[in-house]
Amino acid sequence: MIQVRYFAGAREASGVSSEALPGPTTTGGLRTELTARHGERLGEVLPKCTLLVAGARAPSDDTPVPDGTTVDVLPPFAGG
Numbered sequence: 001m002i003q004v005r006y007f008a009g010a011r012e013a014s015g016v017s018s019e020a021l022p023g024p025t026t027t028g029g030l031r032t033e034l035t036a037r038h039g040e041r042l043g044e045v046l047p048k049c050t051l052l053v054a055g056a057r058a059p060s061d062d063t064p065v066p067d068g069t070t071v072d073v074l075p076p077f078a079g080g
């Protein structure tokens with residue numbers, strides 16, 4: 001299973017703070033699955049989000065997401 005944790009606007013758009021999904025997959029496959037599960041509102045937010053796979057930024061939609069991994073969904077943050 002893959003543990004997905006949502007932050008800020010991604011949490012609001014998904015309606016959950018975290019969930020477990022079957023794996024393995026890729027970050028592109030994960031984005032597709034998350035949009036299918038949570039609808040177009042999350043689908044609009046996801047392209048703006050950074051995905052951290054096991055704490056490292058995923059550079060592309062081809063990034064592998066192995067079973068047992070935590071993925072953080074981080075929308076852009078304002079402020080400083």
